[in-house]
Amino acid sequence: MGVRVPPFAPSGASMSYEIERATPCRVVVTATIGPEEVRSEREHVLGDWLRGARIDGFRKGKAPRALVERRFANEIRDDLEEHLTRRTWDQVRTDEKLRPASPLGIKESGWLDSGEYKFKGEFDVYPTVTLPPLDGFRAPAFDLEPGEDELAGAIEQLRERQAAWEPVADEPAAEGMLVEAEVDGAFPDGDGEAFHEDRSLFQLGRSEVYPEIEAAVTGKAVGDTVTTERTAGGEGGEEHPAKRVTYKVRIKSLRRKRLPEVDEAFATSIGITGGVEALRERVRERLQASRTERRRDVWREALVTHLADGHTLDLPEGVVRDDTRKELVEFAQALAQRGIDPDQAKVDWEKLEGEMRGRVEQRLRAEVLLDALAESLGIAVSAAEVDHEVEHQAQRLGVPFAELRGNLAKGGGLERVGALLRRERAVDEALEKCAGAGA
Structure with a gap:
């Protein structure tokens, strides 16, 4: 049984709705738009048709109102229903602070004898998150200094490359x-x-x-x-x-x-002056930089665990299903690019799908938590910052910036880049706050 929210009626508007949580991430909305708002919105829709209608014998936009209403009655009604539905859905999302994970799917709609328009629709939403205080987070200890075995192994790799x-x-x-x-x-x-x-x-x-x-x-x-x-x-x-x-x-x-001997000549051959000690110091610095990156990954994972506060977030099934299917398709395409027929490959697809679904759920839960963290910290990412990141990606890929940006814009990629930047900035700010507090 879903939880029903009392109907909401905006001040000065003849619209009401009620929502029902069919599942934690599935919302059913039933809305009724009164005659007054219907008439007002119809005038806006009709105005657009009057300005753009082309009818033989009349210049564009000069056909009589009655003729336009009669000739395009069905189209005007369809546009009116779309406008009313969209406005109501926007109102519901804003007032209920819902974050949709899918488009609104209309299940029922129709006109009442009173002149009211009523519809019922469903859509997926991301879960509402209540975060624990950051004060309770303590980043796990992580040693940035590489050991002798790690240092020796890294130098051995350099010898292998110079062999x-x-x-x-x-x-x-x-x-x-x-x-x-x-x-x-x-x-x-x-x-x-x-x-x-x-x-x-x-x-x-x-x-x-x-x-x-x-x-x-x-x-x-x-x-x-x-x-x-x-x-x-x-x-x-x-x-x-x-x-x-x-x-x-x-x-x-x-x-x-x-393999070359580890001596001054070897150090010089890979562009390092100062002999073996300078070589060891350069390798140590590189390992420390790698460990610093790894430490952030470990701390990020620990932060997500802290934000979850022992709870397992519900997720919109449609998003999980679609993302899992996308990963499976990409895996099959990778096999095909290597000359392996996915249909003939020795792959337990059912097992693989389960593993991929688990990874997708883990990623989505982390994204939901970090989005909530970014919201609580008031973090925003500008369009210029998104473009700057896309420019870096274009340089790494060796493609023109305009081409990459255009391709990303077509499929919502710019929004995804912005969301990623926002989450990672939230992680950095949270870790900095905790470090400043002695984490």
Whole structure:
């Protein structure tokens, strides 16, 4: 049973409505617009028609009122109903402080003998949030100083990027070596086309080629030719039967990765002067910057948890459903771009949909809470600030600003950018307040 709100009648206007909460995020509104307001609004609508009507024998806007009313009676009535509905819906949203999550869907509408217009409609809304005081929030401890293991790992990554591959002449192929090979493949049962690859590169031990090929090549020397066989397919039943594939692999060269020593020359090679200590300090600063970003993410998550105050917010089902479907479609498109048929992919779509729905719900709840936080802090984002952010995005993507802005404007993207900026500014301000209070 929904909760009914007493009818509201604006001062000086012949309109009343009542709303019912069918669910926490589903609102049913029943409204009645009185004859006086109907007549007033009809005059506005009719005025537009009188100014724009084109009727043979009359100049535009000069046709008699009675003729226009008679000729366009149905169109005028439709416009009047639309105007009355829109004005009433705007009034309901404003007075009840509702945040719609879907358009108003009209279920019933009609004219009464008294000249009143009545309609009943439904729409989804985001939940109303009551936030706890920020005073109770304490950001969790987070160490910004990287440990020695982390520092050593980061330097090792730099060595890997600066590594050189040296030819190996008198040693057999072993794990970690880079193999250059000529590969011929065939289907001995005649159920496939033979293929040839003159220069195939793969590193042993990195699963870059089939295990059968790795096993056959390991222990062999430059100039050796090996053969191996594997069974491909078979997972798709009759539609994709198993096939035998034979490979002939001739090793053309072997190379071993040589990592540079961590010395002054290495530091100089990556643009750092001052030797090994300067290198370590630069890496430490980079790790500290990364940890600072990670700390904000952790604190943001903790802030959202604090704002939830132990409650699980209800969400508009339509938004959850649509966003989940959008993520599923994007996942399927990503598979297709990689050459994988989504219909043939080994994906448990039902399980994936459940996981994506959970992530969507988590994101939406955080957005609702942070929107409420931004409202409580009085945070606003200007159009100029949105344009500034879009300009940064355009630079990162390498596209013209006007093109990106135009594309965003078509699908409500500018509003989403503004909402994102507003939420993140609210997070920063809240964290700053808490830090100033000793959080």
